[in-house]
Amino acid sequence: MAVYKKLVITVALGLAASIAQAETTLLNVSYDVTRELYKDIDAAFVADYRQKTGETVSVRQSHGASSAQALSVTQGLQADVVTMNQPNDIDLLAERGQLVPANWRSRLPDASAPYTTTMVFLVHKGNPKNIKDWSDLARTGVQVVIANPKTSGNGRYAYLAAWGYKKQQGATDAQAQDFEKAIFKNVPVLDTGGRGATTTFTQRGIGDVLVTFENEVGLMSAGPGAKDFEAVYPSVSLLAEPPVSIVDKVVDKRGTRKQAQAYLDFLFTPAAQEIIAQHHLRPRNADVLAKHAGEFKALKTFTVEQMFGSWQKAQQTHFADGGTFDQVVADKN
Numbered sequence: 001m002a003v004y005k006k007l008v009i010t011v012a013l014g015l016a017a018s019i020a021q022a023e024t025t026l027l028n029v030s031y032d033v034t035r036e037l038y039k040d041i042d043a044a045f046v047a048d049y050r051q052k053t054g055e056t057v058s059v060r061q062s063h064g065a066s067s068a069q070a071l072s073v074t075q076g077l078q079a080d081v082v083t084m085n086q087p088n089d090i091d092l093l094a095e096r097g098q099l100v101p102a103n104w105r106s107r108l109p110d111a112s113a114p115y116t117t118t119m120v121f122l123v124h125k126g127n128p129k130n131i132k133d134w135s136d137l138a139r140t141g142v143q144v145v146i147a148n149p150k151t152s153g154n155g156r157y158a159y160l161a162a163w164g165y166k167k168q169q170g171a172t173d174a175q176a177q178d179f180e181k182a183i184f185k186n187v188p189v190l191d192t193g194g195r196g197a198t199t200t201f202t203q204r205g206i207g208d209v210l211v212t213f214e215n216e217v218g219l220m221s222a223g224p225g226a227k228d229f230e231a232v233y234p235s236v237s238l239l240a241e242p243p244v245s246i247v248d249k250v251v252d253k254r255g256t257r258k259q260a261q262a263y264l265d266f267l268f269t270p271a272a273q274e275i276i277a278q279h280h281l282r283p284r285n286a287d288v289l290a291k292h293a294g295e296f297k298a299l300k301t302f303t304v305e306q307m308f309g310s311w312q313k314a315q316q317t318h319f320a321d322g323g324t325f326d327q328v329v330a331d332k333n
Contacts, residue, residue, distance in 0.1 A: 024057045026260055029079035031066035031153060031242070032193035033216045037279040038083070044275060045266045049259070057259050065193035066153035067092075073099065078250050080260040085153035085213075085242040088311045093247065104245045113241035114267040115281040118301055119161045121232040122201065122210040122217045129208045133234045134165040137209065138182035145207035146187055147197040149318075149325050154194030158211040159325060160314060161238035164307040168236060180328045190329075202229065213240065214296075218280025239301040 030038060042059040049057050062069065062077070070089035073079045074096040084090055093099040105111045123131050129142055137144045147155035162183055166176040191197040194212050201210040202220055209232075210217075221231045244264050251257040266272050273283040277292040289296075308314035318324045 024055065024256065024259055026057065026059045026080040026256060026263055027062060027078060028059055028081050028083055028263070029062045029069050029073055029077060030083040031069060031085040032063055032147075032195040033154065033198070033213060033219075034083065035061065035063050035195070036219070037215075037276065037281065040275050040279070041267070041272055044271055045263055048266060048269075048271065049262055055259075059263065063195070065147070065151045065196075067156075068151050068192065073247060078254070079247045080251050080254065080256050081244065081246055081263055083242070083244045085240060086156065086311065087241075087243050088315050089153065090243055090245050091311070093245070097249070099247050099249045100245050101248065105243065107246075108244065108264060109268055110284050111241065112243045112245060113284075114244060114272070115242065115276045115283055117214045117240045117242070117281050118237045118299060119157050119211060119234075119240070120214045120217050120237065120299075121234065122198075122212065122220055122229050123208065123232050125228055125230055127230065127232065131209045131232055134162050134183075137162065137186065137211070138179055139186075142186050142209065143188055143207040144183060144186045145197050145201040145210045146184075146190070147194045147212070148190035148192055151192045152194055152197075154197070154212055154216075155190070156319060157213070157238050157240050159318065160304060160308065161211075161234075163318070164238055164302050165234070165236055167307065168302070177324055177328065180324070184328050214282075215280035222280070233297050233299055236300045236302065238307075239303050241303075 028038060038061050042061070046057060046059065049055065066085045066089050070084060070092045073082060073093055082090060082093065087105070090100060090104055094102045094104065121131060123129070131142065136142060146158045149155035149159045159180065162180060163176045166179045171179065188206055189200055191200055194216060197210060197212060198216055198220065201207045217231045221229050244267060246257065246260045246264060251260045268284065270285055270288060273285040273288040276283045277288055282296055283289050304311050304314050316323070
């Protein structure tokens with residue numbers, strides 16, 4: 001009888017361990033236009049992790065405007081990892097609730113950014129408004145679709161790219177702000193996130209030009225929308241380095257640090273870098289980038305740090321309450 005009880009207990013413990021293992025789930029809280037990317041990344045990671053460890057893990061995705069997503073995590077959304085489009089959104093997690101350490105950038109290669117992208121234009125086939133550069137967005141009679149810089153990193157990059165373009169032409173800050181005013185007078189609607197802006201332009205038929213990430217433009221101009229839209233590359237643009245991080249407080253509470261770390265490490269592997277390239281994002285891996293060199297047009301870029309000093313300075317000057325963006329849209333009408 002004692003042997004039978006011992007056997008039952010052993011089987012029960014083994015079954016419980018098996019169930020616990022099978023139920024290991026990660027939540028990746030990400031920005032608006034990475035749904036398709038992470039769907040493919042997740043499937044590849046799950047298979048790779050099972051092959052290497054024998055363990056089953058699943059990954060759930062949450063997508064929305066980048067800054068709104070970051071706020072949701074600070075307010076309790078249990079993200080094991082965050083994959084955002086700008087450092088400010090992860091810095092927010094460090095500042096509010098100490099969800100990640102202040103040195104989160106140093107924990108993974110390339111300042112924890114597994115790929116880069118930039119801001120380019122999507123126009124209607126044939127480019128009927130002859131839009132070639134940032135200056136064309138300020139022309140009378142051109143409708144421009146941009147996500148809201150107050151809620152979206154996508155919109156923030158667009159705003160800062162236009163400002164930097166004007167500054168590189170020798171403009172003063174006042175002239176750059178007037179340039180932004182002219183552009184945003186042409187913006188009929190400010191969607192909260194990048195995918196919403198894409199929907200406004202491609203499905204609702206609003207606007208002459210969409211300003212968004214290169215990967216989103218690539219998705220539309222190389223996919224089913226190829227017959228209706230085409231990409232336009234401006235003379236210069238802003239380099240985006242979307243960063244990733246474990247959310248330490250969450251993974252330690254849930255016991256998922258090992259799996260979450262493996263997930264982020266996987267993003268830098270050649271297999272994941274290939275998936276990244278296939279989704280029109282510029283991989284960090286030199287060999288994978290070279291393989292896809294013909295797909296990525298050479299473009300002069302500048303960084304936020306080069307043009308604005310730091311993300312913190314750019315945020316405070318341009319997007320804090322009462323900053324230049326608020327002044328721009330106050331004069332919109």
